[in-house]
Amino acid sequence: MANLTRLNVLMCGTGEYTTGWTGQGASKSDKKxxxxxLTLFDLRRLGKVxxxxxxxxxxxKFPLIRKHLQENIGNVYKDMATSFxxxxxxxxxxxxxxxxxxxGMSPGDAVVIFTPDNTxxxxxxxxxERGIHVLVTKPATQLLSHHNALIAAARKHNVVCFVEHHKRFDPVYSDAKARAQTLGEFNFFSAWMSQPKSQLETFKAWAGKDSDISYYLSSHHIDICCWILQDKAVPTRVVASAATGIATSEPYNCVPQTEDTITLLVDWESITSQKHKGTAVYTASWTAPLKAGIHSAQHWYxxxxKGDINVDQAHRGYDxxxxxxxxxxxxxxxxxxSPSETGHFDGQRGYGYISIEKFVDAAREVNAGLARPSDFDASGYPTIANTILTTAILNAGRVSLDEKRPVGIRKSEGVWILE
Structure with missing residues (x-):
């Protein structure tokens, strides 16, 4: 068997999700x-990175970030170096x-991208284009044309390109996906996801300017729906609606075009049955109450x-x-x-961790000649090719809001386009 070598990784983005540090100091969310x-520091400790x-x-910002990481990671977990x-x-x-x-990197190295959506x-x-494997956070891109371009580039340069849709690795979501396959033709899906108004302070630099709450949050559940319906149904039409007035008022004062809550109504058509059509409603908001007891309200139906599934991932019987x-x-x-009994980091089973580790493993396998990037397209992994319809729906929703019209989605000469 070929040798699996350690992977060199660049983290693009220094904000909350990467370091727990925001422009206002340490994050007040559930990602302190x-x-x-943290995941990559631990994977380095375990010999994968x-x-x-x-x-x-x-x-x-780096002196404060280094101090924050050392105090809250290096000094808390045994054998955990935070150098970079x-x-x-x-x-x-x-x-x-x-x-x-x-x-300064070499082909076969990797980047993990957690930056504003428009970058x-x-x-x-x-x-x-430099032969570097890529893990990019959702949404992969804001434009469907850009997503198509990344698919082509990843194939040309023979690299792994995953989208960090970590909810695919949530054991409840993945189990629900498997059970949905036994329920016959698709009929209806609804999803709600929200975060408290305090996020408008964290994201004020780009909220409403460079992206919206649908791209940022609804991308999670749109991807889950697309994943469930992969090879079963395709989206054909999107109509979007938005609520406004909170983000643009005191004390948040976001730019005038910032929406509070965005809802996408999407028509789906069965691939296997001419008479079966379905509808989906995806709603996301960043103006939820501040003290609701949860950082992310998230549920879908x-x-x-032949049956239904109801998932509430905000309340898991643990309070x-x-x-x-x-x-x-x-x-x-x-x-x-919380650390393990030996004082080491103990979160390797968390689906936030697993999502990043799966990418690292895939890149190492390709580097060792044990797999080809295209092998992962044939699986349930969130590759850039397997997530194209998520971007199609999100981009169509943005166009629908901006142009106040329904937007069609269809395949033309093997490529997904908007109408």
Missing amino acids: IGVVG DKLGMAGVNGS DEFPKDGKHDPEAYKQAID HYSISLYAI YMGE VTVDETGKTWYNPFYMKY
Whole structure:
């Protein structure tokens, strides 16, 4: 068997999801010490990852980020090093620091991209064209044309390109997906996902300017629906509606075009039956109450020809009540931050961790000649090819809002397009 070598990884993005650090200091969400950095530090400890880098825009943040990571990760977990190379260096400000970082990498290395939505395409393409494997957070791109371009580039350069749709690795979601296959033709799907208004402070730099809440949150459940319906049905038409007024008012004062809540109504058609059609409603909001006891409200309902499925992933039968803060519902299935009996990090079974580890494993297997990138398209992995309809729906929703009209989705000469 070929040798599985350690993978060099660059983290693009230095914010909440990577480090747990925001522009206002340590995050107040359920990701106080981040996900990406912590996972990759642990994978380095376990021998799967080697050199780590981190690329941001403002180099002056790195001293505070390093201090935060050392205090909350290095000093908490046994044998956990938090070292990494930084870009831009010397406290400089450089929106394209990722280019310098990638230019110093070798084909077969990897980048993990957690940056504002409007930057995903340019960073991903820059890496892919240099033979670098890519894991990009959702939404992969904002434009369907860009998603198609990344599919073509990944195939041309023979690299792994995954979209970090971690909810595919939630044991409840993956089990529900399997059970949905026994329920016959698709009929109806509805999904709700929200985060508290405090997120508008965390994301104020880009909220409403560079992306919207549908791209940011609904991408989760749209992908789950597309995953369930893969090879069963396809979307054909999208109509979008939005609520406004909270994000643009005091104390958030987001830009005038910022929506509070976005709903997409999507028509689906069966691939196997001419008479079966389905509808789906996907709603996302970042103006939920501040003290609801959960950071992300998330539930969905699926109805098929022979039965239905109801999933509530905000309330998992595990809640804690504290005098000062009241009741909180926790989700240790996503990221478990409490140390093991030996004092080591103990979150390897969390689906936030697994999503990143699956990508690292795939890239290492390709580098070792044990697999081809196309092998993962034939599985349930969220590859760039397998997530094309999620982007089609999201992009159609944005066009529907901007142009106040229904938007069609269809395949033309083997390529998905909007009408």
